[in-house]
Amino acid sequence: PLVLVLNGPNLNLLGLREPEIYGSTTLDEIGAMLEQQGAALGLSVEMRQTNHEGTLVDWLHEARERGAKAVLLNAGAYTHTSVALLDAIRAIELPVIEVHLSDPSKREEFRHISYVGMAAADCVQGLGPDSYRVALDKVAAL
Numbered sequence: 334p335l336v337l338v339l340n341g342p343n344l345n346l347l348g349l350r351e352p353e354i355y356g357s358t359t360l361d362e363i364g365a366m367l368e369q370q371g372a373a374l375g376l377s378v379e380m381r382q383t384n385h386e387g388t389l390v391d392w393l394h395e396a397r398e399r400g401a402k403a404v405l406l407n408a409g410a411y412t413h414t415s416v417a418l419l420d421a422i423r424a425i426e427l428p429v430i431e432v433h434l435s436d437p438s439k440r441e442e443f444r445h446i447s448y449v450g451m452a453a454a455d456c457v458q459g460l461g462p463d464s465y466r467v468a469l470d471k472v473a474a475l
């Protein structure tokens with residue numbers, strides 16, 4: 334079974350970007366960890382990152398076309414702004430698990446609303462890179 338792990342804007346800078354909030358692990362390192370974990374769980378993990386909202390929409394559609402088991406989605410700041418992502422998640426009829434390294438509910442007010450969360454099947458946040466690991470375990474349990 335295929336699991337797409339989709340990452341949005343600024344997450345390419347993980348490891349360099351505000352390390353006091355997001356830690357020092359890079360996205361490539363998280364990807365390698367998930368691939369290993371996926372192999373152990375019998376899941377084929379494909380990790381991607383883009384800074385463009387429409388590309389995330391396209392990739393969500395692709396997940397449906399390819400019959401993915403689930404999607405892990407860290408939409409970065411688009412989480413808090415994007416009705417297009419909310420609609421895409423509803424449209425694809427696949428379980429999407431919202432992922433965040435930090436806990437947006439404990440940060441600025443503008444991060445408290447999540448359009449992704451209005452359609453996501455589940456959410457794991459505030460655990461740093463482990464948020465992804467816990468989310469992949471949830472997919473295995475689906």
Ligand code: DQA
Nearest residue numbers: 407409410433434435437444
């Ligand atoms: C984030 C949280 C968002 O509020 C922020 O815009 C990000 C990263 C996280 O993983 O903690 O870019 O999604």
